[in-house]
Amino acid sequence: ELKVEQNPLFLSMQEGKNYTIYCNYSTTSDRLYWYRQDPGKSLESLFVLLSNGAVKQEGRLMASLDTKARLSTLHITAAVHDLSATYFCAVPSTSGTYKYIFGTGTRLKVLA
């Protein structure tokens, strides 16, 4: 059974600081997705990582995937308040399927 673990679960950081969120998963997968959720809102797609070594960047966020280590990272550079949200990673439960399993999320709070 696929397990998807994120850490930390909660992150409070100062504006301007850097930090990394980790997503570990327990079975083989060559795809991984990151989503953002604002409080009381729905989820929106952030990054789609489709192969080993994939790296995507959008503004102050950069995501990478290491399929051999079964690890993805979401790096935050020079955090700003607008990045405050909950971030989820998701992985297909079985290679080639679309039964996505989500991590429990990382709630990020950026303090001014």
Added chain:
Amino acid sequence: DAGITQSPRYKITETGRQVTLMCHQTWSHSYMFWYRQDLGHGLRLIYYSAAADITDKGEVPDGYVVSRSKTENFPLTLESATRSQTSVYFCASFGLENTGELFFGEGSRLTVL
């Protein structure tokens, strides 16, 4: 408007009642999903559908029923609601031409008293 819509957005019901949450998408996406979101559990997959008349169980299907007679609709029914089914329910979809990323509806907050 194009997109994926859920109704009702908010629902309060009583234990034992039947409740149906509706999901409608205008993209003609093949795949549709129902997730529930609870504190401490993230999102958990209830059911998904690969096409009309094709559905499959997810992680937590017990107590739920789905159908998909038309590509654009994917209703989720709680046949006899229980308090443990109090949650926020999200419908999502994507088409085969996509990279597999999900597009989510706005969510339906269900409270079972």
